[in-house]
Ligand SMILES: Nc1ncnc2c1ncn2[C@@H]1O[C@H](COP(=O)(O)OP(=O)(O)OP(=O)(O)O)[C@@H](O)[C@H]1O
């Protein structure tokens with residue numbers, strides 16, 4: 001049965017989607033069965049995986065509000081991952097679910113339908129702490145927090161940890177923070193190096209993944225070309241971080257069994 005990770009940070013543009021996709025492909029390259037779940041109405045993950053979000057007739061919205069089985073919506077791409085896609089329809093789901101029974105557990109139910117088919121489920125969440133993100137956290141075993149190496153990220157992480165604490169208390173007592181994943185790291189700046197140190201000091205109990213994702217324009221280029229970062233012609237050190245993180249997750253998964 002799959003272990004479920006959510007990549008979450010209410011701060012926008014810190015690399016949640018990029019990390020979900022490349023980590024997913026890296027896990028698939030290690031022979032793992034991977035489902036990616038797009039829980040952001042921007043549909044960025046769906047786009048990265050090679051699909052045009054607005055052209056899709058059925059998305060996770062239809063699972064959430066029309067009871068369409070997840071298996072009828074999941075797509076497979078040429079890089080070995082399966083994806084439950086999203087598009088702008090998802091933005092109205094938050095309003096439509098407001099009065100629904102068990103409204104925070106809708107995604108849990110959808111993932112449970114297919115959980116036995118996979119080793120890893122990775123959920124990409126939107127940059128807000130609304131109902132969709134709560135659904136993602138209710139469904140997850142572990143949270144990976146991508147943090148871009150700049151000061152505002154440190155503050156945002158404090159707010160996110162507070163929310164995770166509330167989710168643990170009210171919705172999902174077994175939720176754990178797997179670790180902080182430093183992204184957009186520019187080794188040439190002292191600021192970025194200081195942020196790594198600050199993260200270590202501010203969150204001594206949390207794991208700071210040792211393989212930082214360096215800043216590189218290749219990530220944006222790969223996303224535009226809809227290929228994983230591993231497919232670009234140039235070697236990018238940040239790509240290695242995703243390979244290492246994938247190995248780390250597989251090891252943790254095997255230790256658990
Ligand atoms: N390591 C990196 N170096 C440079 N650019 C990056 C890196 N990782 C991601 N990017 C680029 O930064 C932008 C934001 O990344 P991404 O969409 O993954 O962030 P996000 O946290 O999912 O954003 P949002 O909060 O809007 O969902 C994208 O254009 C992406 O291609």
Ligand SMILES: [Mg+2]
Nearest residue numbers: 016017040044
């Ligand atoms: Mg995103």
